[in-house]
Amino acid sequence: MRETFDAIIIGAGVIGTAIALGLARKGLSVLGVDRLPAAGYGSTSGSCAIVRPYYSTVDGCAIGWESHFYWRDWAAFLDADDERGLARYVNCGCLRLKSPANGYLKSTIGLMDEIGCPYEEWSGEQVLERMPGVVLDSFGEAKPVDDPSFGQPAGPPLPGGVFFPDGGYVNDPQLASHNLQRAAETAGARFRFRVAVTAIRTTNGRVAGVTLDGTEDVDAPVVVNVAGPHSHKINTLAGVVEGMNIRTRALRHEVCHVPAPTGVDYENRGFVFNDGETGVYIRPEIGNHILIGSEDPPCDERQWVDPDDFDRDFTEQWRVQVMRLAQRMPELGIPSRSKGVVELYDVSDDWIPIYDKSDLPGFYMAVGTSGNQFKNAPIVGEMMAELIEACEAGHDHDDDPVSFHLRYVDRTVSLGFYSRRRAINRDSSFSVLG
Numbered sequence: 001m002r003e004t005f006d007a008i009i010i011g012a013g014v015i016g017t018a019i020a021l022g023l024a025r026k027g028l029s030v031l032g033v034d035r036l037p038a039a040g041y042g043s044t045s046g047s048c049a050i051v052r053p054y055y056s057t058v059d060g061c062a063i064g065w066e067s068h069f070y071w072r073d074w075a076a077f078l079d080a081d082d083e084r085g086l087a088r089y090v091n092c093g094c095l096r097l098k099s100p101a102n103g104y105l106k107s108t109i110g111l112m113d114e115i116g117c118p119y120e121e122w123s124g125e126q127v128l129e130r131m132p133g134v135v136l137d138s139f140g141e142a143k144p145v146d147d148p149s150f151g152q153p154a155g156p157p158l159p160g161g162v163f164f165p166d167g168g169y170v171n172d173p174q175l176a177s178h179n180l181q182r183a184a185e186t187a188g189a190r191f192r193f194r195v196a197v198t199a200i201r202t203t204n205g206r207v208a209g210v211t212l213d214g215t216e217d218v219d220a221p222v223v224v225n226v227a228g229p230h231s232h233k234i235n236t237l238a239g240v241v242e243g244m245n246i247r248t249r250a251l252r253h254e255v256c257h258v259p260a261p262t263g264v265d266y267e268n269r270g271f272v273f274n275d276g277e278t279g280v281y282i283r284p285e286i287g288n289h290i291l292i293g294s295e296d297p298p299c300d301e302r303q304w305v306d307p308d309d310f311d312r313d314f315t316e317q318w319r320v321q322v323m324r325l326a327q328r329m330p331e332l333g334i335p336s337r338s339k340g341v342v343e344l345y346d347v348s349d350d351w352i353p354i355y356d357k358s359d360l361p362g363f364y365m366a367v368g369t370s371g372n373q374f375k376n377a378p379i380v381g382e383m384m385a386e387l388i389e390a391c392e393a394g395h396d397h398d399d400d401p402v403s404f405h406l407r408y409v410d411r412t413v414s415l416g417f418y419s420r421r422r423a424i425n426r427d428s429s430f431s432v433l434g
């Protein structure tokens, strides 16, 4: 007997499980499928899971700030038990350094004022007092470590930073996905793991279902591509790439995991910390460790890869990122053994995601999350459910974009912002900052 659902979600990462929840809460029968053994085992498992309100666009900021409230109220949002416990939101706040290159954060402050998001401007003295272990030397733009001026002061010390209290990180991104899976199951969704979608089937010009492992057909009038770094492959299977102005591809990234300098209690006193001059961002990790990610400075070559064939070992990039942070934290040791994760971003042409329908009726996508959408997953689940419900009821989202109300920050956004057909958004940072 062939099974039939109202919707099939391809991918059970943090975004796929959130969309399964959103659709199940609207009363649809939902099947989530993933080729890995459990929810959140794909790129979500390597996420730094930072929650922050600053992006380069006003909609990006509003949604990023809104996400803080979902994580703060995580148990109430889920309204379901998980035998593994719940992921924890560490609301430590985020600090960004002001520098000449980022215009001393004037545009970020303007965006925060526009949406009403709280922030505090800290002088250099306040940064040194409150952020353990850092110096405020100016290094100019990020550079390769073999550049003769690497680590050399490039101007007067930085004047301070901006602190955002509504931010932090989620301690276990894989567990957060599992929480969403359990909440979706409580709302009636089903999940199957260790099965790969190998074909998207169509009938009479609309989607009819998927084929699993080349052998089993499952039917549904709605199929959603949430395949993370495999998004382009799934869109190719569905034959919808030609109808997209924005494309996606997989980008390899290394995240370093190092002990905090001796005497620095970064785990309990530290914040999420963005430093455009050294080109890294960091956050606390258990065991008084520091996670170091890259802000993708222009001097680093981008490693576009096949998501089914890439190097999972650390390279020289790992040492580069640690040395970059060591400029800002001079007492940081450079461990001889590399620890951390090597994972993939699913990057769109303008580093802003695509949350949209496609030219194939019934086929939708939540892709191109560009290393910056973990935080937004619970909102994306609700947004996609609204969008799919409207389109399936006959609404022309391409012509008249569906809007979505952000209930905590009380602001309405047009989902046309995330259209596959948009022109490249030139306001974007074209980096992980979105």
Ligand SMILES: Cc1cc2nc3c(=O)[nH]c(=O)nc-3n(C[C@H](O)[C@H](O)[C@H](O)COP(=O)(O)OP(=O)(O)OC[C@H]3O[C@@H](n4cnc5c(N)ncnc54)[C@H](O)[C@@H]3O)c2cc1C
Pocket: 010, 011, 012, 013, 014, 015, 016, 017, 033, 034, 035, 036, 040, 041, 042, 043, 044, 045, 046, 047, 048, 049, 050, 051, 195, 196, 197, 198, 226, 227, 228, 229, 230, 253, 254, 255, 293, 341, 343, 344, 345, 366, 369, 370, 371, 372, 373, 374, 375, 376
């Ligand atoms: C190193 C790193 C650091 C990051 N840091 C942050 C951060 O600090 N803050 C933030 O907000 N965001 C961050 N992100 C981004 C964030 O983690 C992602 O946007 C998010 O996890 C994407 O979730 P997803 O569900 O779309 O994708 P994934 O978690 O990749 O899930 C996709 C799933 O699809 C499955 N799949 C693929 N093809 C098939 C198929 N044919 N059949 C069945 N299943 C299939 C895969 O197995 C996978 O499980 C980071 C990402 C990375 C990689």
